Amino acid sequence: MRAMSMYASVPHLSKMLRNLKEWMSDGAELAKTKDFEPAVLLSARLAPDQYPLLRQIQAVCDAAKFAAARVAGKTPPVHEDTEQTWEQIIARIDGVVQYLDSFTEADFEGAEERVVPLPFLPGKGAKGLVYFNEMAIPNFYFHLNMTYAILRHNGVALGKVAYIGGFELVDL
Amino acid sequence: MRAMSMYASVPHLSKMLRNLKEWMSDGAELAKTKDFEPAVLLSARLAPDQYPLLRQIQAVCDAAKFAAARVAGKTPPVHEDTEQTWEQIIARIDGVVQYLDSFTEADFEGAEERVVPLPFLPGKGAKGLVYFNEMAIPNFYFHLNMTYAILRHNGVALGKVAYIGGFELVDL
Numbered sequence: 113m114r115a116m117s118m119y120a121s122v123p124h125l126s127k128m129l130r131n132l133k134e135w136m137s138d139g140a141e142l143a144k145t146k147d148f149e150p151a152v153l154l155s156a157r158l159a160p161d162q163y164p165l166l167r168q169i170q171a172v173c174d175a176a177k178f179a180a181a182r183v184a185g186k187t188p189p190v191h192e193d194t195e196q197t198w199e200q201i202i203a204r205i206d207g208v209v210q211y212l213d214s215f216t217e218a219d220f221e222g223a224e225e226r227v228v229p230l231p232f233l234p235g236k237g238a239k240g241l242v243y244f245n246e247m248a249i250p251n252f253y254f255h256l257n258m259t260y261a262i263l264r265h266n267g268v269a270l271g272k273v274a275y276i277g278g279f280e281l282v283d284l
Numbered sequence: 285m286r287a288m289s290m291y292a293s294v295p296h297l298s299k300m301l302r303n304l305k306e307w308m309s310d311g312a313e314l315a316k317t318k319d320f321e322p323a324v325l326l327s328a329r330l331a332p333d334q335y336p337l338l339r340q341i342q343a344v345c346d347a348a349k350f351a352a353a354r355v356a357g358k359t360p361p362v363h364e365d366t367e368q369t370w371e372q373i374i375a376r377i378d379g380v381v382q383y384l385d386s387f388t389e390a391d392f393e394g395a396e397e398r399v400v401p402l403p404f405l406p407g408k409g410a411k412g413l414v415y416f417n418e419m420a421i422p423n424f425y426f427h428l429n430m431t432y433a434i435l436r437h438n439g440v441a442l443g444k445v446a447y448i449g450g451f452e453l454v455d456l
Contacts, residue, residue: 281405
């Protein structure tokens with residue numbers, strides 16, 4: 113069974129984060145139209161015991177950063193989760209996109225078998241490929257989609273095209 | 285750049301659908317505790333112009349089915365979206381899990397380059413690997429997470445462990 117190239121997935125994470133930035137623009141647009149501060153959206157949640165939008169975006173940024181860094185055996189930049197404003201959270205996304213774009217294929221040499229420690233399970237880890245496919249990627253999509261869901265629930269007019277973004281087409 | 289083995293992802297889709305079945309059990313449990321019909325949850329939505337839970341589950345089932353079938357060049361079983369009851373939608377999930385489990389590695393021979401027609405873009409298609417990674421998998425995670433979000437928004441006590449499920453650990 114051939115393993116996926118984890119490196120090949122990194123530009124995809126980057127693309128989905130750039131899509132997310134577009135959703136945020138649509139959120140800011142709605143705020144303008146309805147005359148409220150966009151930062152109000154940052155405290156919106158789907159359930160009282162679930163992260164609000166701001167924390168979901170911090171989490172999707174971290175999920176992307178850790179997905180790439182941990183399997184590549186790199187130490188990612190630290191983010192202290194101190195963002196409070198709309199501009200600060202957008203800058204956080206930009207920073208992670210830039211970080212993802214710094215990876216090269218050589219960084220993923222041996223990544224499939226590299227054991228990644230799991231901070232939430234002391235003494236345990238998972239092989240790179242298992243960590244990436246079974247934990248990091250589903251976790252990335254989780255916070256990405258919760259971000260989408262909170263914006264959508266609050267009236268931002270998002271649809272599948274905004275979620276999927278562009279990809280390479282061929283004529284039939 | 286090595287391409288991922290799409291076949292290797294099929295058991296993962298299957299696992300995530302089995303996780304979803306657990307969330308549904310938790311939903312049924314909440315309904316029992318709070319004394320309402322579980323089917324009430326099937327009409328819940330996050331936004332008036334977004335699919336309700338029932339349609340989200342039909343969509344995640346289709347996303348999984350089409351992800352595997354289209355890149356493998358197979359014609360998947362037709363589902364008419366006639367489910368109305370809790371039991372019927374659970375049976376739909378079971379059917380798709382069973383269908384996914386019927387794929388073999390040989391089914392994905394040449395799948396990376398196989399052109400998959402895009403029904404929503406007449407005359408256009410995408411190469412198998414592009415379709416799978418950029419369209420089918422993000423779309424699967426979309427409806428999976430909207431399902432999760434609707435249940436969570438309606439008070440079902442789900443968390444990250446229920447979402448991620450189990451994966452192979454190693455001792456450090």
